[in-house]
Amino acid sequence: METVRTDAVQSFLKQETLFVDITTADGHRGRGYSYTIGTGGRSVLSMLRDHLIPQLIGLDCRNVEQVWRTLFNSTRATAVGVVTSLALAAIDTAVWDLNCRRTAIPLWRAAGGYQQHIPLYDTEGGWLHLSTDELVDGALESKSKGWKGVKIKVGKPTCHEDSERLHAVRAAVGPGFDIMVDANQSMTSAEAIRRAAAFEATDLSWFEEPLPADDVSGHVRLSNATSIPVAVGESMYSIGHFRQYLESGAAQIVQVDAARIGGITPWLKVAHLAEAFNVSVSPHFLMELHVSLVSAIPNGQFVEHIPQLRSVTTTEIEIVDGHAIAPDVPGLGIDWDTDQIDNLRVA
Structure with a gap:
């Protein structure tokens, strides 16, 4: 943290930022990210590495809704919940970054x-x-x-x-x-x-x-x-x-x-x-x-x-x-x- 941050229930000591990099078969790239406030980052990382990332192989990143829903449907045992959501976010933001770069359009x-x-x-x-x-x-x-x-x-x-x-x-x-x-x-x-x-x-x-x-x-x-x-x-x-x-x-x-x-x-x-x-x-x-x-x-x-x-x-x-x-x-x-x-x- 850049400065001391306190609220009524906690103090913020660190941030864990998780990155996902995606490369398509035709050479396009995208980087997405997610975060936790101090705890749980390795749990999200395990969800990504062990379960979600392998399912991306063979999907078409241009089909944003299909990618998101395919991954979400595979996590019924842990959804709805914070670890699953944070993991999905790291991938989804990478997909959006990739598609925006592919089409040369800013996200907004x-x-x-x-x-x-x-x-x-x-x-x-x-x-x-x-x-x-x-x-x-x-x-x-x-x-x-x-x-x-x-x-x-x-x-x-x-x-x-x-x-x-x-x-x-x-x-x-x-x-x-x-x-x-x-x-x-x-x-x-x-x-x-x-x-x-x-x-x-x-x-x-x-x-x-x-x-x-x-x-x-x-x-x-x-x-x-x-x-x-x-x-x-x-x-x-x-x-x-x-x-x-x-x-x-x-x-x-x-x-x-x-x-x-x-x-x-x-x-x-x-x-x-x-x-x-x-x-x-x-x-x-x-x-x-x-x-x-x-x-x-x-x-x-x-x-x-x-x-x-x-x-x-x-x-x-x-x-x-x-x-x-x-x-x-x-x-x-x-x-x-x-x-x-x-x-x-x-x-």
Whole structure:
């Protein structure tokens, strides 16, 4: 990790990034990736090596849906689940990268091509261990850069502590600047409702992961009790799970993560499902990939600025006037540093 990152349930010590390289019989290549936060990387690697990768031999990568479904159908014993989804994502992103390179089209156009500029918000200045003064300084720095908002972690021992920190940030940045909060699934329904009531005066843009992801009814109760939009998605691993949330009115912001949902192919389905419910998409993490996916859809709202690949890439995402710019080069648009990847390889 580039900096200390803490939330209400954990500290982030490292990231494990998994790569899949695909070469076709006619010489085309693609590279995909996935990730875990500190644990489970070798389990995903075993799923790839022992089961999924061998099944790619002989498939036609131009048939994206066929490739994804063939692999998914072979994993019924472990689906739906995080290890399978992360493994599928590494392959699926490689397939998309390969096909975009084959046709010389950037990902954001191949996936839909709606708009190339997406508003950016910052998470790096909002971690739970930071003092109130540090939160204020971070928010003011983000605002000075022209970024559109910041996310503050909540889940302090008392509601008063969270409220004091949020009020200080709002007073510093003034109106018209987005402030989001993230509880990282740390609260009960009753506590989330209580804290949301205390937070409402700070005019929040959303309340992220207030409850465990499997507590759909709790999210419904919270959504009915507050005017703050409820955001979920980073800990959900199937299209059907998102449908359940949207049908029941349990979420007003969708934060689908391309790695955790199983790749670009199912990510786009969730994004279009959200569009059918008139709900915006602001994905979790993976800004280097998500900038292109959010640019592909008409209901994309934000890209989250939280760098995690700078140690293994040669370039960063382009930022202009507080907006992330989707790469206009064929493929995923991520410039991997192969030497650094080799230097940091652990498996």
